[in-house]
Amino acid sequence: MKVKGRIWLEHNDQIILGVGRVRLLEQILIDGSINSACKSLKMSYKKAWKLIDSMNEVSDKPLVEKISGGKGGGGTQVTDFGKEMILKFRTAETNTKQFFESESGKLN
C-alpha cells in the first residue's frame, strides 16, 4: 500500500501553479515560445493563454510577460519570478514524494 498524491501552490486561497501549469512554463522555457510549447504539449494556444492569464491574475507578479522588439521581434517569456515559482513547485514536489515514501512505510 502506498500514499500517493498531487500538489499545487496557492496564493490567497487560489491555485497559482499545479503540475499542468508548471509543465507549460517549463516547455515555454525549453522551446522558446508559447507557440512551440503548445505544439510540444499538444495544447491549444487558447488553452495555454487561459492557463497563463489565470496564473498571472492570481499572482502579485507576472510569471509570463509579453516582450516587444528584440531579436525575434517580440514574443512572450517566462519571468524571473516565473522561474523561481517553477523551482519552488518542483522542490515542494520532490520533498512531497520523499514524504509520501516515508508515510507509505507506516501503512504496512
Next chain:
Amino acid sequence: MKVKGRIWLEHNDQIILGVGRVRLLEQILIDGSINSACKSLKMSYKKAWKLIDSMNEVSDKPLVEKISGGKGGGGTQVTDFGKEMILKFRTAETNTKQFFESESGKLN
C-alpha cells in the same frame, strides 16, 4: 504562498481509497446503510456501488461486504479491514496537512 494537495492510497498501482471513497465509507458507518449514506451524500446508489466494487476489486480483502440475515434482515457493512483503511487514510491525510504547512513555510 502555500503548498496544498490531495492524497490517495494505492495498492498494486491502483487507487484503493481517495477522499470521496473514504467519505462514503464513513457515511455508511454513520448512517448504518448504503441507502442512507447515499441520501446523506446526495450520491446515487449506482455510483456508491461503483465506488465500493472498485475499492473491493483493487483490495485483497473487501472493505464493504454484504451480510445476510441478522436483526435488520441483512444489508451491507464496512468490514474491520475497511475501518482500518479509513483510519490509515485519515492519519496519512493529517500527517500530510502538517507536512504541507511546514513546506509552505519554506516557500516565502
